[in-house]
Amino acid sequence: MNYKSTRDSSVKISAAQAIVQGISADGGLFVPEEIPQITMDEIVALGDMSYSERAAFVFSKYLTDFTEAEIRYCTDNAYSTKNFATENIAEISHLFDGAYVLELWHGPTCAFKDMALQILPYLLTTSVKKINLNKKVIILVATSGDTGKAALEGFADVPDTEIMVFYPRDGVSAMQKRQMITQDGANVNVCSIKGNFDDCQNGVKKIFTDEDVKKKLSDNGMMFSSANSINWGRLAPQIIYYLSTYAQLVKDGEIKAGDKINVVVPTGNFGNILAAYYAKNMGMPVNKLICASNSNKVLTDFINTGIYDRNRDFITTISPSMDILISSNLERLLYILTDGNDAQIREWFGALASSGRYEVSEDVKAKLQADFVGGFCTDEETKATIKEIFDKYSYTLDTHSAVAVKVYEDYKAKTGDNTRTVIASTASPYKFSASVLEAIDGKADQADEYEMVERLHEVSGYPIPKSLAELKNKAARFTDSIDKSEQEAYVLQKLGL
Ligand SMILES: *Cc1c(COP(=O)(O)O)cnc(C)c1O
Numbered sequence: 001m002n003y004k005s006t007r008d009s010s011v012k013i014s015a016a017q018a019i020v021q022g023i024s025a026d027g028g029l030f031v032p033e034e035i036p037q038i039t040m041d042e043i044v045a046l047g048d049m050s051y052s053e054r055a056a057f058v059f060s061k062y063l064t065d066f067t068e069a070e071i072r073y074c075t076d077n078a079y080s081t082k083n084f085a086t087e088n089i090a091e092i093s094h095l096f097d098g099a100y101v102l103e104l105w106h107g108p109t110c111a112f113k114d115m116a117l118q119i120l121p122y123l124l125t126t127s128v129k130k131i132n133l134n135k136k137v138i139i140l141v142a143t144s145g146d147t148g149k150a151a152l153e154g155f156a157d158v159p160d161t162e163i164m165v166f167y168p169r170d171g172v173s174a175m176q177k178r179q180m181i182t183q184d185g186a187n188v189n190v191c192s193i194k195g196n197f198d199d200c201q202n203g204v205k206k207i208f209t210d211e212d213v214k215k216k217l218s219d220n221g222m223m224f225s226s227a228n229s230i231n232w233g234r235l236a237p238q239i240i241y242y243l244s245t246y247a248q249l250v251k252d253g254e255i256k257a258g259d260k261i262n263v264v265v266p267t268g269n270f271g272n273i274l275a276a277y278y279a280k281n282m283g284m285p286v287n288k289l290i291c292a293s294n295s296n297k298v299l300t301d302f303i304n305t306g307i308y309d310r311n312r313d314f315i316t317t318i319s320p321s322m323d324i325l326i327s328s329n330l331e332r333l334l335y336i337l338t339d340g341n342d343a344q345i346r347e348w349f350g351a352l353a354s355s356g357r358y359e360v361s362e363d364v365k366a367k368l369q370a371d372f373v374g375g376f377c378t379d380e381e382t383k384a385t386i387k388e389i390f391d392k393y394s395y396t397l398d399t400h401s402a403v404a405v406k407v408y409e410d411y412k413a414k415t416g417d418n419t420r421t422v423i424a425s426t427a428s429p430y431k432f433s434a435s436v437l438e439a440i441d442g443k444a445d446q447a448d449e450y451e452m453v454e455r456l457h458e459v460s461g462y463p464i465p466k467s468l469a470e471l472k473n474k475a476a477r478f479t480d481s482i483d484k485s486e487q488e489a490y491v492l493q494k495l496g497l
Contacts, residue, residue: 156185229271
């Protein structure tokens, strides 16, 4: 299986190369040249495997240049109870009639990013060896809060790697910030940007594709790679939990093999929901993929109108990991929906870069709407949903997962669709204690994040994740804060170049 660039279909590289490189030199994203298929028998068979075995089976279809032993080395190291609080790795909670919450946050940083970032360092270091690169890999990360910590945790002290994380200074929760600035490891660095997530991401993308910078690194035995979901090594692991969930629901007798399900995903950069789209196109029966946004509803508008327009105010919400106006992975979807029309992708994404807007053809819009439904909700609605679900079912949602539940409730009320539905839950409520507590008991006080964690424990009864409890006694290591214009110079300086 080879990988192509969304902006140049003539690029043809192996999975290992795609993972090492992160992004194509033309600015495009790597996609498998075709979507591998999985039969219903194969999906059902996953039900009797451990999560690591399920992952290995799915990876074997995408990472065809990896040996079975290499794949198992990666999956066994990543998906074990060393790193995850539960043996199932991803847990399924039966929320209400016909709706299941897929809890993707039992990893070390309590957000779904762990599902991919626990394995990415193994995939990456294995890939580097496979292609005989004798280079130190420099991971640059732009984060809206959760990716940064999950990437730091995954890469800390991994030999021959160094990781630098940039986060928007006023755009992450107190707990997210605390998690990042206390990170251990000799090869890690964390810095805030005076700007929003898009500023962080644009800066990182620019540095990645700057020929002078790349040459400087290369001359010094280094190279960049990415831990953002523009890296295929982030996307592939996310496909697994959808197939795994389907298999588990069949095994548990909740659905019959062949039944369609809906999948609801609280969306930002479009990575998680794109993975569900891949699962569908591999052969998992899906009715609708429901893309849930907060007030930064650029994707809702796009799905409804075919017009992508980022020319609007960036709104800081209580679901900060979804505060994004440029959803990078949409490029992969559009490449598929245009049957691999790289010229068309260059045109649209060139327009996005220059004017912040593009409009897809009627044909592409029709294909988009055949698979996807878009919806959004406000902070007020998010809080009301947390309260409603808590009161009715004694289940505590985080702010991002609550957006998904609300958008699903609206969809169901509007369409009457009773298809069994899997709602991706992307963070532990403890990561967003202030907003969750305010939603549940109405008190918006200024207690420090640990008092709030204690209070949330009393209210929800959920055990406090060990990794969050431990932060209390850790010192802040990283306090740098820079202007977005200084990002490139900062990176070079930190690398001693
Ligand atoms: C990253 C993140 C999202 C958005 O996921 P995408 O793959 O970027 O769409 C949603 N919720 C949480 C908690 C996240 O960390």
